[in-house]
Amino acid sequence: MTVRLTHATSLILRALASGLRHGFEVMEVSGLPSGTVYPALRRLERAGYLTSVWEDEARAHGEGRPRRRIYRLTATGDALADRAAERLADAGRFLASDPGLRPRGEGGG
Amino acid sequence: MRVGDALLRALLRGALVVVPRDERSRWGEEWRADLRDLRARGMTLGEGLRWVWGVATTAAFMGLEEVMMDGWTREIRHAVRGLLRQPGFTAVAVITLGLGIGANSAIFSVVNGVVLEPLPYPDSDEIVTVSTAFPTLGFETFWVSPPEFLELQERTRSLEVVGGYRGSQTSIGGGERPERVQGAVATAEIFQALGVDARLGRTIGPDDDVPGAEPVAVLSDDLWRRTFGGDPGVVGRGIDVDGVRTTVIGVMPPGFDLNDEGIEIWQPLGLDRAQPGGRGSHYLNLVGRLAEGVSVVGARRELTDLVAGWQEATPGAGHVPNPETHPMSMEPLHDQVVGPVKAALYVLLGAVGFVLLIACANVANLLLARAEARQKEVAVRVAMGAGRGRLLRQFLTEGAVLGAVGGVVGLGLAWVGLEALRALGPGELPRLQEVDLDGTVLAFTAGIAVFTGILFGLAPARYLTGGVMAGTLRDGGQRSTAGGSRVRLRSLLVVSEVALALILTLGSGLLIRSFSELTAVDPGFEPEGLLTFQLFLPNAAYPEAADAPGFHERLQERLAALPGVTGVASMAGLPPQRDLNANDTEFEGLEQREEGPAHNVDYYQTVHGPYLETMGIEVVAGRDFSGADRADTRPVALVNETLARVFYGDSRSAMGRLIRPCCGGDDWFEIVGIVEDVKQGGLDAPAGTELYVIAEQTAQVFGFAPRAMNVVLRTSGSPESLVPDVRRAVAELDPALPLAGVRTMDEVLAGARSRPRFLTTLLGVFATVALVLAAVGTYGVMSYAVAQRAREMGIRMALGAEAGTVRGLVLRRGLTVAVVGLVVGLMGAWWLTGLMESMLFGVAARDPVTFSAVPLLLLAVAVAASWIPAHRATRVNPVEVLRED
Numbered sequence: 001m002t003v004r005l006t007h008a009t010s011l012i013l014r015a016l017a018s019g020l021r022h023g024f025e026v027m028e029v030s031g032l033p034s035g036t037v038y039p040a041l042r043r044l045e046r047a048g049y050l051t052s053v054w055e056d057e058a059r060a061h062g063e064g065r066p067r068r069r070i071y072r073l074t075a076t077g078d079a080l081a082d083r084a085a086e087r088l089a090d091a092g093r094f095l096a097s098d099p100g101l102r103p104r105g106e107g108g109g
Numbered sequence: 110m111r112v113g114d115a116l117l118r119a120l121l122r123g124a125l126v127v128v129p130r131d132e133r134s135r136w137g138e139e140w141r142a143d144l145r146d147l148r149a150r151g152m153t154l155g156e157g158l159r160w161v162w163g164v165a166t167t168a169a170f171m172g173l174e175e176v177m178m179d180g181w182t183r184e185i186r187h188a189v190r191g192l193l194r195q196p197g198f199t200a201v202a203v204i205t206l207g208l209g210i211g212a213n214s215a216i217f218s219v220v221n222g223v224v225l226e227p228l229p230y231p232d233s234d235e236i237v238t239v240s241t242a243f244p245t246l247g248f249e250t251f252w253v254s255p256p257e258f259l260e261l262q263e264r265t266r267s268l269e270v271v272g273g274y275r276g277s278q279t280s281i282g283g284g285e286r287p288e289r290v291q292g293a294v295a296t297a298e299i300f301q302a303l304g305v306d307a308r309l310g311r312t313i314g315p316d317d318d319v320p321g322a323e324p325v326a327v328l329s330d331d332l333w334r335r336t337f338g339g340d341p342g343v344v345g346r347g348i349d350v351d352g353v354r355t356t357v358i359g360v361m362p363p364g365f366d367l368n369d370e371g372i373e374i375w376q377p378l379g380l381d382r383a384q385p386g387g388r389g390s391h392y393l394n395l396v397g398r399l400a401e402g403v404s405v406v407g408a409r410r411e412l413t414d415l416v417a418g419w420q421e422a423t424p425g426a427g428h429v430p431n432p433e434t435h436p437m438s439m440e441p442l443h444d445q446v447v448g449p450v451k452a453a454l455y456v457l458l459g460a461v462g463f464v465l466l467i468a469c470a471n472v473a474n475l476l477l478a479r480a481e482a483r484q485k486e487v488a489v490r491v492a493m494g495a496g497r498g499r500l501l502r503q504f505l506t507e508g509a510v511l512g513a514v515g516g517v518v519g520l521g522l523a524w525v526g527l528e529a530l531r532a533l534g535p536g537e538l539p540r541l542q543e544v545d546l547d548g549t550v551l552a553f554t555a556g557i558a559v560f561t562g563i564l565f566g567l568a569p570a571r572y573l574t575g576g577v578m579a580g581t582l583r584d585g586g587q588r589s590t591a592g593g594s595r596v597r598l599r600s601l602l603v604v605s606e607v608a609l610a611l612i613l614t615l616g617s618g619l620l621i622r623s624f625s626e627l628t629a630v631d632p633g634f635e636p637e638g639l640l641t642f643q644l645f646l647p648n649a650a651y652p653e654a655a656d657a658p659g660f661h662e663r664l665q666e667r668l669a670a671l672p673g674v675t676g677v678a679s680m681a682g683l684p685p686q687r688d689l690n691a692n693d694t695e696f697e698g699l700e701q702r703e704e705g706p707a708h709n710v711d712y713y714q715t716v717h718g719p720y721l722e723t724m725g726i727e728v729v730a731g732r733d734f735s736g737a738d739r740a741d742t743r744p745v746a747l748v749n750e751t752l753a754r755v756f757y758g759d760s761r762s763a764m765g766r767l768i769r770p771c772c773g774g775d776d777w778f779e780i781v782g783i784v785e786d787v788k789q790g791g792l793d794a795p796a797g798t799e800l801y802v803i804a805e806q807t808a809q810v811f812g813f814a815p816r817a818m819n820v821v822l823r824t825s826g827s828p829e830s831l832v833p834d835v836r837r838a839v840a841e842l843d844p845a846l847p848l849a850g851v852r853t854m855d856e857v858l859a860g861a862r863s864r865p866r867f868l869t870t871l872l873g874v875f876a877t878v879a880l881v882l883a884a885v886g887t888y889g890v891m892s893y894a895v896a897q898r899a900r901e902m903g904i905r906m907a908l909g910a911e912a913g914t915v916r917g918l919v920l921r922r923g924l925t926v927a928v929v930g931l932v933v934g935l936m937g938a939w940w941l942t943g944l945m946e947s948m949l950f951g952v953a954a955r956d957p958v959t960f961s962a963v964p965l966l967l968l969a970v971a972v973a974a975s976w977i978p979a980h981r982a983t984r985v986n987p988v989e990v991l992r993e994d
Contacts, residue, residue: 024143028150035163038136039170068146069139
């Protein structure tokens, strides 16, 4: 199963690469809606770019809250996150430049 | 905050339902944790709702994905395999469904094409007809006279245009053989009102429609192809119409007609607007188109006002429209065309709807039986963790596959049925050539198929509820004696089947009774062995009034000489379905009194030759016409018993009285005989008043004899075999004369009964199907009940119960179900057959004979359907049944 490296997917990959671990954190940081983040997480996991586990039940219990799902990038996920970083950087450069002088950028991916 | 959290959690739980089972708990837990964290970080309720919405769509996609990935194709393959494993069950289900769906599609096609579709004119809902009435004379719908037409044309503001026409039989020469066709003479406005242009050439214009204009004609597409080989060069050419050289100016597009009259040639009416003729001469049908922005209601209001002020607007004129004795009315053309058959078609649609419901009940029963047989398998699968959703989907798929296959079979049956309908009822239904299996019908059929599929799919789903399931596992499946609730559900289905079948059979029974009454009606003459045909003598070849009687005299001599012919005569009007004449007539010595009968006679019958003798009409008093009554002898008349009774009190008092028929002559006719009533206005209507005169004398007195006469021959052998000789005899006298409507009188009578026969046949077919399906359903449920209680029966037999007792047990059960169904059905029928009142003749809508015979018939069917299972119950081997545990 392949995953299309869309802008949203790139953002999610970068968020996870920067050490965030939960769905709700990704949502908060990226500003992406739940309807985008959860399907993307599921696709990335099914395609083998992510693994996820439950956090330690005892710890969650200790803090008096339900346990959370922890997402972690796999090795292929790390590589994909690097490509996502390039893509985001391209996009950033494109947005920063004068749109009148450049041909439309490839966008990578 | 609390309330918000509870709401969001509840919504989240709802969304989780659609998440595939194996992922549900994981995502549920994760989302709950996320929701909690987000709320803890200050997420507002609005944001929370958006978040839940996102989660819900995610969940929906997950569910859908699973279904798409491994769901339907496998499910459908599975369902098809399962159905093929039980070919008997599948065949019965598919045929049952096919019958229901096919009958519905066919009848819906007819209803759609005839009633629902607009007429084939542009903006056809703007087209209306205008007619008059003479309520005091008992004529509810009457024609319009030319002066009334012209005045209406001038005064109306609601109608953009209004034209008049009347049908006429027309002879066309110039083709291979002279032909007699249905024609119409019409004013130019008719074509404007209908908004249809010629496909070739032009339609009738104002310049054609004046007295003394060049004779012109417009042909129908069909006539053009049939007689002129579809030659475009015919436009501008002269053809022979009723012996007059007439120029063809146009050809209408295919299917163009008016009021379903089958008009094939249109000629200008040529009304002289300065001298339009008598106010009392009503013969025009008016067709108009509503002016821009005017509704039928508005136009009717204007017409009412016009009628109220007509006398004032027409000073000095007598006999003008007025609200009391001569009102005018307006109705959409669509209603006029479709009105007579609408009720019958809706009855048929209701009937096939019942057939479909019965078919559905039967198939649901079959599926229930199947589901029960697999109950244990299902229970085990659920216990092993198969999702209820999966099983539900499996049931739904099976139902849908059955529905789809049934739909395809039904479509085939509908097509065959529609062809049969077209063959059966060309004269019975208007617009039948417009009927087709079109997109609307296909959508209708597909809708029924899907609906029934889902319905059956859901039927076995009730076995998925926990309680039933646990019970099933506990009591070891189908040998249970505790299947009571299941039998109840299925009995309920049979009750409704029996009730519906009873209603249908009752309706059909009423129609059959009414049809046999209609067949038993005495037309007033002896139809057996009579052959009849129509001849029209054109003005051009027979200019003098006396030419027509002279021709008929010569013809009758020739025909009477043919071997096998025992009598020949001619008559102007062919019973039993004539248009009303309603001619004003003077009765010497009778005052026209306010409350008395209007001096008006329903039917004039002009005859030539030994008419009464040939037709077999009895003389009640006085004498028949004789050879001594000639053109130059004293004018004489015969009247029927109804006329004698209405005007003179009885037959004896009518003898010798003087009567003056309308239109032109000064001579009085002496009534020399009274004859028995002959049905003229339809077999189902009273005979009406009738006056007989002889053609030679009308030619002499009025300078007029009917040009269109029906010749009738009494034969000793088979009437059909005489046709070639008759044609030859006519051709020897005048080779240009076409014979029209060559039929035996039995065929003429059958034609007069064809619409009721059409309805009776169809409803009979549907009732039979319903009866068979209900019998199958009863049999199925009783068999099932016996199988359920096999063990109990076995024990009873082992303990020494008589076979008769056991059989009685089962029969009683079957009868109970049937009787409940019959009671329900009778209640429904009591109400529903009232709607058929207008279609019945000589039998009441709640006819006690039908209402007692038909339930007995159904009871007998129920007994027969229960008998086999009852018999089987007595054959249960106790040892085998008990050993199975």
